[in-house]
Amino acid sequence: MSEQRSKDEHTAAIRTDRKIAVVVNTHSRRGRRRFPEVLRLLDAKGLEPMAVHAVVNPKRLRQTLESALALGPDLLIVGGGDGTLSTAVKHLAQRDVALGVLPLGTTNNFARSLGLPLDLPGAAEVFRTGKVADVDVGMAGDRPFANLASFGVSVEVASRVRPWLKRLVGRAAYPLTALAVLPRYRPFRAYITVDGRRHELLTHQLNVANGRFHGGRKVARDMSIDDGTLVAYQLGSGKLLRLLLETMVRAVSGRWRSLAGGPFVVGGEMLLETDPPMAAEVDGEVRLRTPLTLRTVPNGLRVMVPAAFEDR
Incomplete structure (x- = not known):
């Protein structure tokens, strides 16, 4: 440094x-x-x-x-x-x-x-x-990231979204591609350990965010890029219909509630494990796999x- x-x-x-x-x-x-x-x-x-x-x-x-x-x-x-x-x-x-x-x-x-x-x-x-x-700055293992580390269906979406669709509809290209991928995608179980507490969830998609925005929409009203914390949140649950509906709502409105009342896990450092082990998409690059430690470098x-x- x-x-x-x-x-x-x-x-x-x-x-x-x-x-x-x-x-x-x-x-x-x-x-x-x-x-x-x-x-x-x-x-x-x-x-x-x-x-x-x-x-x-x-x-x-x-x-x-x-x-x-x-x-x-x-x-x-x-x-x-x-x-x-x-x-x-x-x-x-x-x-x-x-x-x-x-x-x-x-x-x-x-x-x-x-x-x-x-x-x-x-x-x-x-x-x-x-x-x-x-x-x-977020850290996924030893890799810095600016915005987001994602796990689940987004990895396949990122590989399948078409440049022409992005040019045509902009940021809506990602949820539209997700709607095509989701019907055959199976959920996974994730375990997030923060400050000694282990959180378990079944989901199709898990995100760990450093910045305030995902897909051009706010993750949460009170989230910040300089608060020294990462925010983990799932899209939907293990139920495919709920995830499909939530994906469509996010494409239109893109509004999460407050961190205090929303479905979020917040911490400066978190250990993420998944069953089965899976690839991580870190700011658009698929390079790492779970289990993975994620943390922030405040003012990095x-x-x-x-x-x-x-x-x-």
Whole structure:
């Protein structure tokens, strides 16, 4: 972990020295189409980056991020969806560099959790008038994550959702794909141990969230990305009809109740076991398997946020 300046010092450095690097994922059609606009907006805001990288091949994203960081920027602006930003979080966690977010994805969960404008002009304005804040990073085993670790039907949904459907209907592509997958999906039993207490449930889907949003919708009204806790919650139960109905309701309304009264398990660290053992989807990447320990790193990431953001 690098030694960090105070947040005020870091904010002042960004505004005064303008040491900025930019990485935009142009592999997606939206990223490719909006890339010229990104450059025009930064120029209009008086921001002259030290370097600008357009990533055409996703396999080169990690290498490109490291090349940009090697220049020593105070602010690394990253344009892309939640998968791109999750990769950036892995590189920036616990470093003295702030992440600037250009939301170019379908659901933009991370940007929503930070209270960022979802339009590019508004997001770019944050780089000029915003402030540096510290937010939490989730850890699944030894892998940092920004938003969500998921278990169950979502792993299959993530592998089956079609890019053309995402372009056509946006974030609704995920619950629509889930409705096609669910009829033949069988429930599993999950065991979550927090502070010595073991919780057991039968479900088709379990999520462990760090940020406030899932599928572009709030997980809970009073959840935060900087409260030092993870929130585990199931979608539906072991009953398929209930899950189908809940999936449709979430697609339309997307509103959970308060953490205090909702079906949530909350903690700074939790051990998750499943029967049978199963794959984990961590911010869109299927790399790990249960049993798995998940925890938070409080204030593990520096980000550029609107001046009104409540930094705890």
